[in-house]
Amino acid sequence: MSAQIPSEAAYDRLRRRQWLAGEARADGIERRDLLRLLASAGAVAALPAGALAGAQRASAAPAPAAGPPGPAGGATPAAGPVPGIVKPLPAEWFVPRGTNAEMRFDALRGGADGGPVGRHVPVERFFVRNHTSTPLIDAADWRLRIFGAGLRGAPTAGQPVEFSLDDLRGLPSHSIGALIECAGNGRSFYASQQHRTVPGTQWTLGGIGSARWRGVRLAEVLRRAGLTADAVDVMPAGLDPEPVVNGVNLGRVRRPLPVAKALDDVLLAYEMNGEPLTPDHGAPVRVVVPGWVGIASVKWVGTVEVADRPLYSPWNTDSYRLFGPDYPPGGSAPLTTQVVKSAFELARDAVLPAGRTQHLHGRSWSGAAPVRRVEVSVDGGRRWRRAELRDEPRPGNWTRWTFDWRPERPGPYELRARATDRRGNTQPEVSLFNREGYLFDAVVVHPVTVG
Numbered sequence: 509m510s511a512q513i514p515s516e517a518a519y520d521r522l523r524r525r526q527w528l529a530g531e532a533r534a535d536g537i538e539r540r541d542l543l544r545l546l547a548s549a550g551a552v553a554a555l556p557a558g559a560l561a562g563a564q565r566a567s568a569a570p571a572p573a574a575g576p577p578g579p580a581g582g583a584t585p586a587a588g589p590v591p592g593i594v595k596p597l598p599a600e601w602f603v604p605r606g607t608n609a610e611m612r613f614d615a616l617r618g619g620a621d622g623g624p625v626g627r628h629v630p631v632e633r634f635f636v637r638n639h640t641s642t643p644l645i646d647a648a649d650w651r652l653r654i655f656g657a658g659l660r661g662a663p664t665a666g667q668p669v670e671f672s673l674d675d676l677r678g679l680p681s682h683s684i685g686a687l688i689e690c691a692g693n694g695r696s697f698y699a700s701q702q703h704r705t706v707p708g709t710q711w712t713l714g715g716i717g718s719a720r721w722r723g724v725r726l727a728e729v730l731r732r733a734g735l736t737a738d739a740v741d742v743m744p745a746g747l748d749p750e751p752v753v754n755g756v757n758l759g760r761v762r763r764p765l766p767v768a769k770a771l772d773d774v775l776l777a778y779e780m781n782g783e784p785l786t787p788d789h790g791a792p793v794r795v796v797v798p799g800w801v802g803i804a805s806v807k808w809v810g811t812v813e814v815a816d817r818p819l820y821s822p823w824n825t826d827s828y829r830l831f832g833p834d835y836p837p838g839g840s841a842p843l844t845t846q847v848v849k850s851a852f853e854l855a856r857d858a859v860l861p862a863g864r865t866q867h868l869h870g871r872s873w874s875g876a877a878p879v880r881r882v883e884v885s886v887d888g889g890r891r892w893r894r895a896e897l898r899d900e901p902r903p904g905n906w907t908r909w910t911f912d913w914r915p916e917r918p919g920p921y922e923l924r925a926r927a928t929d930r931r932g933n934t935q936p937e938v939s940l941f942n943r944e945g946y947l948f949d950a951v952v953v954h955p956v957t958v959g
């Protein structure tokens with residue numbers, strides 16, 4: 509059936525034409541509402557979980573005994589520095605950012621409690637990106653509901669094809685190592701390096717994590733649900749509380765995938781690093797879309813629509829496109845693959861001793877291809893030397909590297925790391941500006957002091 513499946517590039521071109529022609533509809537949200545929404549960057553509120561349309565039961569995270577007041581809209585916050593996140597967020601591992609928790613790269617070197625972190629990030633240290641808050645879902649009641657005109661007999665949302673967690677566990681399992689990375693990872697550097705302030709979560713480089721995911725291929729489940737050659741788009745939706753922006757309820761977090769990607773390497777994951785998924789990372793089941801922007805990897809998936817025409821949601825129309833002077837007037841095609849980035853496993857402004865060899869550690873990654881090489885500069889970007897790669901570069905994952913440096917003179921230094929992937933994508937000095945600050949790929953300046 510692959511002859512009927514449009515390539516990703518053809519799909520993007522089609523999508524852009526439809527968007528510009530005003531055909532884009534995001535489940536009842538008119539294009540002009542979306543445009544109005546993007547004109548004003550407002551606070552996101554959450555509807556209480558009980559307000560979710562549909563029969564799935566999902567309760568908000570438990571209330572702390574004496575915690576901060578809940579956000580407007582009524583979702584109950586979890587205890588801790590980020591309302592709505594269930595797991596503990598110790599300050600050595602995380603930086604709280606709104607409803608999200610950024611992973612600290614310097615914490616990957618280990619500390620009092622243990623050695624360095626391997627290729628995959630332990631679940632308890634993995635970054636969290638929530639539009640609203642983590643729902644607690646009873647796995648025994650949970651069902652994956654699949655419907656739409658791209659399935660045999662066109663089951664409806666009311667009469668979907670259903671799979672329980674046991675059903676999914678009974679299907680052939682598959683596991684992959686994959687990164688989840690927020691499209692806005694690195695966003696704060698647009699302001700700090702390029703003097704362009706952009707709205708949204710001000711991530712440094714820790715809006716990313718790698719894990720071993722086990723589950724069932726989405727392709728397998730779609731085939732069993734009766735996928736036909738008419739299928740064009742596949743749209744998973746989450747069971748978390750619905751985000752409300754400037755009084756407009758955006759509905760469930762959802763984003764369509766072209767059927768070509770859905771059938772290629774997408775996983776419905778029920779395990780992360782060998783353990784059942786935890787609430788913050790999508791329990792009982794999440795989507796994992798290797799190489800793509802994190803928003804595609806829908807957590808707490810409850811439904812999947814399989815449509816015979818392109819679908820739209822706020823997450824592929826007003827958000828997760830590139831807008832700005834270097835992009836077409838209606839914005840770029842919806843974002844898919846991630847860009848090239850590199851990070852040191854070192855605190856910013858770290859103090860290092862003079863006259864001693866430093867074993868600098870870092871990681872580099874690209875959504876498009878395995879990492880080919882990494883170069884490091886310790887003199888403000890004048891001279892570059894190769895870092896030594898410590899992992900077999902793989903698609904969809906990062907590669908750890910080391911770089912030995914013996915600084916002799918005390919004083920301030922700027923470290924830089926620059927990766928190139930096997931397709932030849934490399935990190936530029938300046939990232940092309942876009943209004944939302946997505947896909948920051950420029951080399952990041954990492955200041956340290958030798959003293």
Ligand SMILES: Nc1nc2c(c(=O)[nH]1)N[C@H]1C(S)=C(S)[C@@H](COP(=O)(O)O)O[C@H]1N2
Pocket residue numbers: 634635636637638639640688689690691717745746747748761788789790801802803804805806807808809
């Ligand atoms: N249902 C749902 N899925 C979601 C989100 C969300 O808020 N709700 N956030 C998305 C975004 S923007 C990112 S970057 C990843 C983050 O995954 P993590 O929290 O497991 O790190 O989940 C994605 N899936």
Ligand SMILES: [Mo]
Pocket residue numbers: 637689690691692801802803
């Ligand atoms: Mo994200």
